[in-house]
Amino acid sequence: MCSIDGRRKKPLYIQLHDIILEKIETGQLLPGQMIESERVMASAHNVNRMIVKKAVSVLVDKGHLYRIQGKGTFVQKKSFDKLDLGFLTESGNTGITAMVKSHGIGISNKVLTAGIIRRNSYFESKLKIKPGEPIFVLHRIRFGNDEPIAVEYTYIPYIYFQDIDSVNFEYVSLYDYMESKGHMPIYFNQKLQMVEVPENECKHLALNRRQPVYYFEFIGKDEQNTVVEYTESYTRSDKTEFRFTAST
DSSP, X not given: OOOOOTTSSSOHHHHHHHHHHHHHHTTSSOTTOBOOOHHHHHHHHTOOHHHHHHHHHHHHHTTSEEEETTTEEEEOOOOOSSOSTHHHHSOSTTSOEEEESSTTOOEEEEEEEEEEEOOOHHHHHHHTOOTTOOEXXXXXXXXXXXXXXXXXXXXXXXXXXXXXXXXXXTTSOHHHHHHHTTOOOOEEEEEEEXXXXXXXXXXXXXXXXXXXXXXXXXXXXXXXXXXXXXEEEEEETTTEEEEOOOOO
C-alpha cells in the first residue's frame, strides 16, 4: 500500500483518500466497521487533521463511508436489492432461500452475548475441535426495518479467528469478517423445523406464546472443508418463507 508523500503531484487528501479506499476494497476495512478517528489518522500519516477531514468527506460524499453523530465514521454497508437467507446467515449458500415478504427491508443487529468459552463438549463436537479449545460465542437479534426477525446463536472455533473478539458485530457482517480471514462458510449441513416459540425467544422476537417459528441449525464449512461455524436460529414465520428445490 502506498504511503502519503508530499513530493508527489497528487494532493495529500487524495493520497489519503486512495489509501482508505484501498483498505475498503481489499477487505481490511469491513462494511459497518468504524474507521480511525481524524486525530489518530492524522498522526499515523503525519498530516494535519484538515487533510484527513477532507479525504473522509470525499469518501462520505461518494457513499463509501457514513457518519453517525457522536459515534464516528463507518464503512458503508452493502446494499441489498433482494434479501434471501443472507438476512439470517449472511450467505445465500445454505441451500434454503428465504424470501422476505416486505421488499427493501433494512437489516440491523443487536448483540446479546459475545465472548470466549471453553470446555463445552456439545459445541466442541459440533465444531470438530479438541477438548478445551476456545470457542467464540455470538448471540444476536436480527432486525428488519427495526422489527425483530430472528434470534441467532452462533459458535465459531477461535483458533481461526483470533481477533474476532475485537470486532463489533452490531455493525460488521460476520460473514464479511470470516471471508476476510480466508474461512468463509460455503458448504452447509442443516436442519429445519417448525416449533413453538420458546419463552426467551418469544421476548426477543416480540411474539405471543405458542406462535410457530422456524427453528434451524446448521454447520458451515469453508473451502478446505473445515468446520468454521455452528448456528442455531429462531426465525419469525410471519415474516419469512423458505423455498426448497427437491430432486428425484
